[in-house]
Amino acid sequence: MARLVECVPNFSVSKEKDEAVFQGLVDVAKSVPNCMVIDVQSDGNHNRCVFTIVGAPEAIEEVAFQLTKKATETIDMTKHQGQHPRMGSTDVVPFIPTMDVTIEECVEISKRVAKRIWEELQVPSFLYEESASRPERRNLATCRKGQFEGMPEKLLDPDWAPDFGERKIHPTAGIIAIGARIPLIAYNINLDTSDLSVAKKIANSIRAAKGGFQCCKAIGVMLEERNIAQVSMNLTNTDITPIYYVFEMVKALADRYGARIIGTELVGLTPGKALLDCAEFYLKLENFNYRTQVMEYNLL
Amino acid sequence: MARLVECVPNFSVSKEKDEAVFQGLVDVAKSVPNCMVIDVQSDGNHNRCVFTIVGAPEAIEEVAFQLTKKATETIDMTKHQGQHPRMGSTDVVPFIPTMDVTIEECVEISKRVAKRIWEELQVPSFLYEESASRPERRNLATCRKGQFEGMPEKLLDPDWAPDFGERKIHPTAGIIAIGARIPLIAYNINLDTSDLSVAKKIANSIRAAKGGFQCCKAIGVMLEERNIAQVSMNLTNTDITPIYYVFEMVKALADRYGARIIGTELVGLTPGKALLDCAEFYLKLENFNYRTQVMEYNLL
Numbered sequence: 058m059a060r061l062v063e064c065v066p067n068f069s070v071s072k073e074k075d076e077a078v079f080q081g082l083v084d085v086a087k088s089v090p091n092c093m094v095i096d097v098q099s100d101g102n103h104n105r106c107v108f109t110i111v112g113a114p115e116a117i118e119e120v121a122f123q124l125t126k127k128a129t130e131t132i133d134m135t136k137h138q139g140q141h142p143r144m145g146s147t148d149v150v151p152f153i154p155t156m157d158v159t160i161e162e163c164v165e166i167s168k169r170v171a172k173r174i175w176e177e178l179q180v181p182s183f184l185y186e187e188s189a190s191r192p193e194r195r196n197l198a199t200c201r202k203g204q205f206e207g208m209p210e211k212l213l214d215p216d217w218a219p220d221f222g223e224r225k226i227h228p229t230a231g232i233i234a235i236g237a238r239i240p241l242i243a244y245n246i247n248l249d250t251s252d253l254s255v256a257k258k259i260a261n262s263i264r265a266a267k268g269g270f271q272c273c274k275a276i277g278v279m280l281e282e283r284n285i286a287q288v289s290m291n292l293t294n295t296d297i298t299p300i301y302y303v304f305e306m307v308k309a310l311a312d313r314y315g316a317r318i319i320g321t322e323l324v325g326l327t328p329g330k331a332l333l334d335c336a337e338f339y340l341k342l343e344n345f346n347y348r349t350q351v352m353e354y355n356l357l
Numbered sequence: 358m359a360r361l362v363e364c365v366p367n368f369s370v371s372k373e374k375d376e377a378v379f380q381g382l383v384d385v386a387k388s389v390p391n392c393m394v395i396d397v398q399s400d401g402n403h404n405r406c407v408f409t410i411v412g413a414p415e416a417i418e419e420v421a422f423q424l425t426k427k428a429t430e431t432i433d434m435t436k437h438q439g440q441h442p443r444m445g446s447t448d449v450v451p452f453i454p455t456m457d458v459t460i461e462e463c464v465e466i467s468k469r470v471a472k473r474i475w476e477e478l479q480v481p482s483f484l485y486e487e488s489a490s491r492p493e494r495r496n497l498a499t500c501r502k503g504q505f506e507g508m509p510e511k512l513l514d515p516d517w518a519p520d521f522g523e524r525k526i527h528p529t530a531g532i533i534a535i536g537a538r539i540p541l542i543a544y545n546i547n548l549d550t551s552d553l554s555v556a557k558k559i560a561n562s563i564r565a566a567k568g569g570f571q572c573c574k575a576i577g578v579m580l581e582e583r584n585i586a587q588v589s590m591n592l593t594n595t596d597i598t599p600i601y602y603v604f605e606m607v608k609a610l611a612d613r614y615g616a617r618i619i620g621t622e623l624v625g626l627t628p629g630k631a632l633l634d635c636a637e638f639y640l641k642l643e644n645f646n647y648r649t650q651v652m653e654y655n656l657l
Contacts, residue, residue, distance in 0.1 A: 061656075095655045111656060155652065247643070304640055320643040329629060329653040332636035339639040340604055340632075343547070343620040352455065353629040353653055355395045356361075356411060 061156040062117040062163060063240070064110045067148045068128045069137050073101025078131045082106070085127045091116035095326070104139030105148070109326070114158060114166060121150055121170050122177075129178050129230040134205045142198070144205045145231030147174075149197060151186065151238040155328065163237030164188045171221040171235045180230045181212075181222025188236035190220050197234055205231045242292040242331055243324035244300060246307045250316040253279050256286035259310045263288075263303055270306070272298035285319070295331040301338045329353070361456040362417040362463060363540070364410045367448045368428045369437050373401025378431045382406070385427045391416035395626070404439025405448070409626070414458060414466060421450055421470050422477075429478050429530040434505045442498070444505045445531035447474075449497060451486065451538040455628065463537035464488045471521040471535045480530045481512075481522025488536035490520050497534055505531045542592040542631055543624035544600060546607045550616040553579050556586035559610045563588075563603055570606070572598035585619070595631040601638045629653070 092112020132146035256277030392412020556577030
């Protein structure tokens with residue numbers, strides 16, 4: 058069984074605005090052994106791109122550094138324009154435990170990468186999310202507030218010294234947010250009602266902040282084009298709060314309000330185990346071990 | 358997405374009775390690139406071993422030949438004793454489509470391997486299961502009847518010329534059954550009753566032969582140590598007859614006889630898709646594509 062970490066670094070360049078620089082990053086991402094580029098998204102309006110890379114912890118550490126090096130050498134933030142908030146050529150580098158790796162190990166990876174980036178590239182960084190050195194730095198938006206242009210002043214604020222590096226940005230590469238992040242599953246449940254208040258009441262009942270499931274964030278939203286209400290969720294740890302917990306609870310609460318579940322959706326990449334856990338639950342599987350019994354896990 | 362074939366060759370040697378010869382086969386199995394030895398089972402009483410290997414079609418074809426070559430060189434059937442029926446040093450070589458490969462392609466693989474084994478090793482073979490040249494050869498037990506000792510005579514029977522090779526066995530390696538096989542999922546459902554007739558009636562209702570599901574073979578058995586009845590099934594194609602079909606139908610039928618499902622079990626390796634299909638069904642997932650949305654499938 059492979060140990061796997063996911064890294065989803067964001068860079069302040071787009072294929073649409075500067076294809077050569079963008080392609081340079083793609084080439085670097087694909088050049089590091091023992092990791093795989095699963096997805097690359099580029100947005101011209103944001104003038105920004107996002108890589109999704111999965112691989113062995115050591116390989117992920119290396120590819121994160123090499124990409125940052127390339128971005129530092131090729132992206133000049135003094136000339137960058139785009140709609141999305143950003144503070145560096147390499148803007149944010151999250152590490153996400155994926156298989157047989159703990160969040161603590163990802164925190165260590167993030168700190169080693171941040172240290173190396175400062176020592177070898179002289180780009181400072183904030184540690185955010187699980188790696189944060191103080192509570193207010195957990196939030197990426199808080200770290201990034203002021204953006205590239207406001208950072209020189211922000212770094213002089215007593216509360217905003219970088220976690221790695223001196224109190225000044227890299228002149229062209231700015232500053233980076235680096236950290237470990239718990240894997241999120243974005244899961245939405247659609248109801249057969251156009252009454253938004255039903256979805257909101259259900260969301261209120263199941264979310265951690267209101268006495269619901271420990272690892273569930275939920276809101277009620279309208280899907281205007283379908284005229285139905287949706288419970289939109291982030292599940293932050295499906296080992297603790299499995300998908301079938303929220304499905305069954307939403308089903309029961311919807312019933313109480315006279316509504317039914319008509320469909321659900323997973324947004325983006327989901328670890329297979331989160332779904333195999335649901336198959337195990339609904340099929341009442343005894344002594345099931347996905348690592349030995351599911352063929353694909355023998356190949357990873 | 359990788360194209361994968363599974364091969365489960367059986368050899369007439371065991372770790373318990375001849376570790377050196379057994380290890381020779383293991384070394385060959387591990388020496389072929391682009392395939393992976395998932396499991397090796399050895400049984401001293403049967404004096405037999407079974408490899409489970411998964412890999413690219415070309416690699417599987419090569420490893421099947423190389424293992425047969427090694428077995429032909431190192432196992433002498435004139436000296437073999439064991440409880441399990443057998444007719445060759447390499448006894449049976451099934452090819453099973455696993456991912457993005459058709460059963461027809463596996464039939465072609467089996468024929469190419471059988472041809473090469475005859476041409477380069479002078480070991481004859483019967484094609485069986487989906488590769489069979491006539492209906493009675495589909496069944497492995499029918500092909501193997503007479504075993505190694507009775508084969509010289511059997512091959513002279515007008516009905517039993519080998520599909521590849523002359524009408525005589527290899528003097529020390531015998532003859533082989535080679536063929537393509539549809540992947541089987543062995544799935545059992547346990548009931549909260551000690552009345553075997555309930556399991557038998559349910560099995561009768563769901564199996565293909567009795568008007569039930571197209572790709573389901575089922576019998577009722579007693580689990581003596583737990584004193585409960587079980588519906589024991591082979592699902593021969595879960596794309597056509599998904600696991601949740603049989604689960605839901607057994608649930609409904611058990612209810613009709615006043616019984617309940619208390620647990621189920623998967624025996625051996627199961628393709629992940631068969632279980633992801635169940636998660637999709639029970640969670641009512643919309644627009645779900647396991648190939649793009651389940652992380653592990655992006656790594657294969």
